[in-house]
Amino acid sequence: MRRRLERVLLLLGLLALPLVLLRMPAVRAALASLVGYMREASVLGALLFLGVEVLALAITTPLWVMSGLAGYAYGFGKGLAIAWPGVTLGVCACFLFGRASLGKLLSSRAGESHFWRAVERAVRADGFKITFLLRVCFALPQNLGTYMLSATPLSLRDFAAGSFLGLLPATLFHVYVGASVDDVAKLLSGEAKAPGALGVWTLVLGFVVTLGALVVTSRIARRSLDKALAANAKAMEP
Template sequence: MLTMLLMPILPALAQATAAESGPGLVAQIQGALVNALAWVDSLGLIAPIAFIGLYVIVTVAFIPASVVTLGAGVVFGVVKGSLYVFIGAMLGATAAFLVGRYVARDWVSKKVASNEKFKVIDEAIAREGRKIIFLIRLSPAFPFNLLNYALGLTKVSLKDYVLGTTGIIPGTIMYVYLGSLAGNLATLGTGETPSNPTITWTIRIVAFIATVAVTVYVTRIARQALQASVPDVTDDNGEAMSA
């Protein structure tokens, strides 16, 4: 349900990049990211700072960050790589959220101004934002980069948004670990993602559970918000009854 409710704004936000996307462009972007990671790897002590900066840019620019996340495992290892990805993702997600709320809000709001479903989900997130966003972040079914901007339109507080976004931690660790199995950046450039059956199935199971949980939870909250918004009317005997 959440995907359906957010659909009115996702195409609008993605329009600029989707128009030019294609297999060739994707390959070029992946190649550029691998080259950027190689450059980061050569920086020595300041490599972590450069990597975090790269991750922020990728997140804000709607660029899929999977190659960068995997690359963190190659360049820094699982522990440090997970930490740097988490910091970069949190900073990038927060920046995109603020842009969506304060800079591009008017433009994006026009896309959903007449959509009653979005108003309902907005109210639901305002009431239970932290929990809902946490579940969303656990599930890859919801696009990370686009939602950063979309959630800026909702009534969720910055604090709850940031706390909810910590739900990326399990997926971050798993993908960085998969990257560490590659051994070198050249492997990432071929488009062949290293795999581990146990980790892969763990990711799928966690993603499935999170997707089901967020769908059920948001449906319940949205229904409660909708019922609460329906005014009582009075019957012929003067007794109140729900519409």
């Protein structure tokens, strides 16, 4: 019970850290300066943006922050051209970091979970599909999902491909919102909203897609586990 409580507190701390940082005036001022530099320095500004995005995602900063900044700095078209590959690069870097530094710890803890063993088997069989389905779940904390997947046998190729395609809908929306606001402070505070009915429909669609993706993912995991159990039972028959 104590270990479970420690894990929950660690999880809450990881999720709260970027939100606390975003409330600090110094951090907001630094991100506002980054936007100005991105507009002035062109290529160098885009490279700096990618570097900052990797660091931001490493501390579980929500994906909307950096994608929204790209939309605000460059507008929708150019912002998407930078944010989409940028967020893919960022999550891949976090995936490799998680595998190198946290993978053994996470996998040893997760090995105690019946559900996690099912996920591992599903990833071996359908790595790309599992990654894609998790990425289109708007409501899930995506960076924690990256670290979770880093503790599985998932290949970097399947992870990158699934993330690249699965993160497109969310990135489109985040860049659009960023390009629609007239004040970066609103964006960083989370006050920026999609205009008109788009925000409502996005919320509804996001909920439906998330629910559907979770159901499909659970079925794939369960089917993979059932196959493994059946194979083990057959192997033990005299």
